[in-house]
Amino acid sequence: MSKLAHPEMITLILSIGIMLLVARFLGELARKLKMPLVVGEIIGGIFLGPSILGRYYPDLNHSLFPLIGNVPIALNGITSISVIMLLFVAGMEVELSLIRKQGTTALKTSFLGLSIPMVLGFYVAHNYYNLFRQTNTQQNLVFSLFIGTAMSISALPVIARTLMDLKLFKTKIGMIIIAAAMVDDVIGWLMFSVVLALMKTGVGSYEVLYTLGYTLLYALLMLTIGKKIIDKSLPWAQRNFSWPGGILSIALGLSFIGAAFTEYIGIHAIFGAFIMGIAFGDSVHMNERTREIINQFVTNVFAPLFFVAIGLKINFIANFDLNLVILILGLAIVTKMLGAGLGALWGNLSLRESLAVGFGMNARGAMEIILALLALEAKLITEPLFVAIVIMAVVTSVMSGPFMQWMLQTESLKYPAEPEEQLGI
Amino acid sequence: MIVKQIALAIAFSPRLEANLAEAARLRKLFDAHLTLIHVGDHEAHDACVLEKLFEKHGLSHQNTHVLWKHGNPVEAILDSCREEEINLLVTGAMEKEGIITYLKGSIARQLGRKAQCSVLMLTEPSVQPHAFKNIVVGGNDHESKTSYTLELAIELARRDQAKLNIIQEADYHRMAQLGSDVKSEKEISTIKNELIDEDRKKLDSLLSCTDCGQVHVNTMNIEGKPGIAISNFAREHQADLLVLTAPENKLSLFDRVFQHDMEYVLAHLPCNVLIVHQPQFN
Incomplete structure (x- = not known):
């Protein structure tokens, strides 16, 4: 087995160390500025990568x-x-039970919040392909599907944090937004997995149908039988394995097996891990501390590496295209606001509440960046478009909170201040 | 009066007398009318058995009557409840069922899922029934429905002189984690406490509209998956009645596959369970 040479090993571990430290410092700075941690991590990558360090200190x-x-x-x-x-x-x-509880309003919000951006995104990309600076015209259809999917995704953590900051998390509107974003997440990743599969098989091939069938079958089996098996096995594992190490190994082991399985059947590995995460996280025996440890482990170690690595791969300055940024940003905001807003209106929320839902669902966050990077690696999009999508993800995430707050200010009767505030105490 | 019309779904099984005795106690407690619903042939021997039980448990034809119905047991019982304007349907239920019966749905479970009136599922009925001593109530906010559930539970606790635990359950920790890409333990704990405070305020406002009288009410917020958490609480605290607000819509097979909160309770009843529907009839 070939292995890294001694200097290569030093370079690798040194680079990982620097990436983690820079990501942490800039991530914390972003948090102080009330921005998602991921913003700081990406900026860290931009500093360390060809955009800044490579430009001034290339050696x-x-x-x-x-x-x-x-x-x-x-x-x-x-x-x-x-x-x-x-x-x-x-x-x-x-949380599947939360989706079920919020019922039709969440489903309507989610349905239109997903389908309108998808259809409009697809339409614009398909008919105005040149505007996206794409060179490979043979992949027009798959590319258009990707743009549709990219427009439809919502960032659950950003939305949840915004709702908590606004003290709306446990209100009816808050739960609707969360449930709708969860549905969007599941369908969005399913769609994206299909788009990636389409790239391998080609649009006209029967294999696409097989891939779609396998994708749905895998999701259905994992969320029913798979979830039941996990439910039954977790208490046994918690009794017999050391905590938290044992459960951590099982959780991550299963996620990799799920990822390997979906990669094997022609869907991208991420979908296997995502569905396994739902089955595992929704288990009634999932200990909250275990969940927290997995979350902290991944978001503090692996997420920074991933997001910093983005900046290392791409020159953000050289690939910045203002027109493309405006196009992607405009398309993302308009389609999502229209879709999620109309969905909320359909679900009997008021106009201002619906606009608030629209702004809430508009946040794209880290998930959008992951989606774009995978598309870039699959050579489905160009670097300028990738940069535009990353900027769109950051801008929509940052604008979500203030705009929601603005929309809900005049809904004060529905969302009254605490009694002490009303009394001026 | 909250409960005017009580019905008991009966079968001529070994648990008939115990179920009847429990229903007779409740009838007396609420001074209500009792309707016995039997789906099957009207045999002279069965009628004779019932007459003897009536006498033994202080029931008369003034306060109790029997309906003999035919057809699908669940549909027939539900139709009778509608026709008789029943407020509370009492039925015996097994604590736990096998996976096939659970998925298919036993009669008691199906009544619990489909009835439009409140349903009391008795897991261990006794021929010498006792008053409820330790009642656990789900206090999660289901808009206007929760206030009626609390009202009914308080009324029951008052009449039975029972202790009442109102429980709000949620995955507070999970919700607190959800809000950000990375949070410190202190931040998670602060958000969790804020979420609990929000729930408490909602419950306080619901309780402020309800007359608790002499009833000893204890409120508590517990961590865990809704349905499972309150079920475990009731089991651990040896409650003899768990009172829950009925779901918005009738529960279906879909709710058993992708489990609804209520289905966690129905899968393994921790004690007697009362599923409360707002009254359809005055």
Whole structure:
């Protein structure tokens, strides 16, 4: 078995150390500025990558983060594992019972919030392909499907945090938004897995139908029989294995097996991990501390590596295209606001509440960035488009809270201040 | 009066007398009318058995009558409840059922899932029934429905002089974690406490509209998956009645596959369970 040479090993571990530290410092800075941690992590990558360090200190940049040899291959392996774990954790956040409880309003919000951005995104990309600076015209259909999917995704953690900050999390509107975002997540990742499969098989092939069938079958089996098996096995594992190490190993082991299985049947590995995350996270025997440990482990170690690595791969300055950024940002905001807003109106919420739902669901967050990076690696999108999507994900996440608050300010009768505030105490 | 019309679904099984004795106690407690519903042939011997039981448990034809119905047991019982404007349907139920029976649905479970009136499922009925001593009530906010559930539970506790635990259950920790990509333990704990406070305020406002009288009410917020958490609480605290608000819609097979909160309770009844529907009839 070939292995890393001694200097390569030093470079690899040094680069991982630097990536983690820079991500942490800038991530904390972003948090202080009330922005998602991921913003700081991406900026960290931009500093360390070709955009800034590579531009001013190219030798240092190349010695720390070489582009050729075994080190980038090893680093790429680590980021691939990171994305699988990130999707597993994202799946663990989906709560099926919450979706069921919120019923038709959440489903209507989700349905229109998903379908309108998808259809409009597809339409614009398909008919105005050149505007997206794409060169490979043979993949127009798959690319258009990708844009549709990218427009439809919502970032659950960003939305949840915004609702908590606004003290709306446990209100009716809050629960509707959360449930709808969860549905969007599940369908969005399913759609994206199909898009990636389409790239391999080609649009006209019968294999697409098989892939779609396998995808649905896998999801259905995992969320019914698989979930029951996990439910029955977890108490046994918690009794017999050391805590939290034992459960941590089982959780991550299952996520990798799920990922390997879906990769084998032609769907992307992320979908397997995501669905496994839902089945595992929704188990009634899932200990909250265990959930927290998995979450902390992945989001503090693997997520920073993944997001910093983005900045290492792409030159954000050279690939910045203002027109493309405006196009993607405009398309994302308009389609999501229209879709989720109309869905909420259909679900009998008021106009302002519906607009608030629209702004809430508009946040794209880290999930959008993961989606875009996978599309970039699959050579489905170009680097300028990737940069535009990353900017869109950051801007929509940052604008979500203030705009929701603005929309709900005049709904004060429905969302009254606490009694002490009313009394001026 | 909250409960005016009580019905008991009967079969001529070994538990008939115990079920009847419990229903007779409740009838007396609420000074209500009792309707016995039997789905099957009207045999002279069965009628004779009932007459003897009537006498033994202080029932008369003024306060009790029997309906003999034919057809699908569940549909026939539910139709009778509608026709007789029943407020509370009492039925015996097994604590736990095998997976096939659970998925298919026993008569008691199906009544619990489909009835439009409140349903009391008795797991261990006794021929010498006792008053409820320790009642656990789900206090999660289901808009206007919860206040009626609390009202009924308080009324029952008052009449039986029982202790009342009102429980709010939620995955507070999970919800607190959901709000961000990364949080410190302190932040999670602060958010969790805020969520609990929000729930408490809602419950306080519901309780402020209800006259608790002499009833000893204890409120508590417990951590865990709704349905499972309150079930475990009732079991651990040896409650003899668990009172829950009925779901918005009738429960179906889908709710057993992708489990609804209520289905966690129905899968393994921790004690007697009362599923409360708002009254359809005045």
